[in-house]
Amino acid sequence: MTSNNTKKYTLLIIAIGLGVLGAFLAMLYLNARESSLRDLLKPKSQPIAVVVASKDLLKGDVLDGSTLSVRKIPSEFVDNNAIRPNQFDEIEGKVLQQNLAQGKALIRSYIGTDFPLDFSDTLAIKRRAMTIQVDEMSTFTGLLRPGNRIDLFVNSSIGGGKEKSIMPVLENVEVLTTGRDSAYDYTEKVRFLRGGVDRGINQSFTTITLNVTAKEAAILATARDQGELLALLRNRKDKSGSGFSVVSSGELLANAQKLEKQEQLRRSTEKLSDSIVVGEDGVLRDKNGVALVNQNIVIGKDGSIRTKSGIDLSSRGLSLNEKGEIVDKDGNVIDPDSLVIAADGTLMTGDGKVIGGAKVQSLAGIKQLADGSVVLADGSVIQGATLDENGHLVLADGTVIDPKDVRINADGSIVNKAGQVIAKVKIRRGDNVISFGTTVDYLTGGLSKDGVLIVQKLPVAK
Incomplete structure (x- = not known):
């Protein structure tokens, strides 16, 4: 009996499940059918006539009958701001503000009244x-x-x-x-x-x-009237300036001399590299690897030769021979350890032989003229330098140097007691430096009635 009841309940559950499933499937079918019937009952979409580009139009094109045409587009694809044919008179002659592909509808935001054609x-x-x-x-x-x-x-x-x-x-x-x-x-x-x-x-x-600005135009016009204009092309990202105010023929000559000196130094360096080698230990050796007897010299990257005390030998015509000896232009061997600087700055050997070249000067005697220029004892001007209230030399880059116990070589290098080059300056030579504004006597040609030469007082101008 119990077994029969169990079977009945099982069949009942299955029947109920199938009934629920059937009802669910019937509901899905009815919903799908309802949706289909609704679509059939909907009115068909009506195409709407709009103004479109008759060809690919680009920004700046004028809108008229040659660039625009009418096309019907399904209403669901028509923008609310699209131009209708009855609005054509309003936009004719105006300018397109952005590119418009062929067949695309013209939108009101694409239309402008003005465009810089000039x-x-x-x-x-x-x-x-x-x-x-x-x-x-x-x-x-x-x-x-x-x-x-x-x-x-x-x-x-x-x-x-x-x-x-x-x-x-x-x-x-x-x-x-x-x-x-x-x-x-x-x-x-x-x-x-x-x-x-x-x-x-x-x-x-x-x-x-x-x-240009208006003032720059005036400056350019003035320059054009004064001489020949020269144009130099620069990188668009380069913001640097020329760094000079004028280049004269004198500076052209000085530059040529500088190039000549650079070439001489290059050749000297090339020659030295073939005969003298600086080892990793800093010892100077000849091409055979033999250490030079004299190690009291320093060979610069530019080929210049100095003593370890800072005396410039290259500028005085001294050089190295194949043995690594310091020799003068006549080939005479010079012992760099014997070189001394006289009180007047003259360089000489221990036995009193004077070595040619400019004098090595002390900075102790520098002074500043009324025009602000700083001069050495021989009248040479240290360009771009000033003296502060303590008598210290202030260079153009802001370096401050105590003039005591330092020397300045002919090439402008400033050397301390240890022979180290601590700075480099430009020197303008001049045996007699006269400050600006000083009055000098000028003898003119011709004689006065009493036979005495005529003398005029002339101020020295900048």
């Missing part, structure tokens, strides 16, 4: 465009491009003299145009109104237009 509209407020004539060299053989930056110099005479000098005029100036080609930075405003399509840059031009 080059003057590209200039920033308070800036001016100035065009100057250039030659092929100033255009870097056609490689100058709009957007590049240049420095401008002028080659002219100063004060009406015959000697010409080069002076900076303007630095880091932006080139707006080369000929009629405008800068890439102005692409969307001027030249490339058609989406930045590069139609080629003209490499043959005789004028360039620069981005």
Whole structure:
């Protein structure tokens, strides 16, 4: 009996489960059918006529019958701000503010009333465009491009003299145009109104237009009238300046002499490297590895030779022979340990032989003139230096040096007691330095009535 009851309950549960499943499936079917019937009963979507681009349009194009057309689009895909055909008269003649692909609907936000089609509209407020004539060299053989930056110099005479000098005029100036080609930075405003399509840059031009202020334009015009303009191309990221105010023919000669000296030092270094080697232990050896007898010398990277006490031997015509000996121009061997500096700065050997070259001077006798220039005992001027209230020498880079117990060599190197070079300065030679504003006697040609030469008092000008 119990077994029959169990079977009945099992069948009942199965029947109930199947009934629930059947009801669930029936509900799904009815819902799907209802949705299908609803879709069938919905009204069909009506296409709406809108204004579209008849071809690919680019920023700056004028909106008219040649660039626009009418197209019907399903209503669900139409933007609320799309232009309808009955609104065409409102937008005709206006300018497209951004690119629009063919067949795309024209949206009201794409339309503008104004667009800078004129080059003057590209200039920033308070800036001016100035065009100057250039030659092929100033255009870097056609490689100058709009957007590049240049420095401008002028080659002219100063004060009406015959000697010409080069002076900076303007630095880091932006080139707006080369000929009629405008800068890439102005692409969307001027030249490339058609989406930045590069139609080629003209490499043959005789004028360039620069981005300047009104005052800079006046300075440039004055420089152009005074002499020949020189343009130098610079990296657009470079913010440095020229670092000089004028370069004269005298400085040109000095630079040539400097280059000559550098070449002499290079050859000297090359020659030394073939015969003298500095070991890892700092010992000087010949090419065979034999240590030199004299180790009291220092060979600089530039080929210069000094004693360990700081005396510059190279500038006095002394050099090293293949044996590592110090010799003069005649080949006479000089013992560097015997070199002494006389009271007047003259360099000589222990037996009294004077070594040529400029004197080694003490800084103890330096003084500052009324014009602020600092001079040595021989009248040479230490350029860019001053003296503070304690009598210390202050260099252009701010280095402060106590003049006691230091010497200055002919090349401008300042050496302490230990022979270490502690600073380097530029020296302007001059046996007789006269401060600015001093009055001197000037003898003119001709005689006075009493037969005495005429003397005029002239102030020394800067």
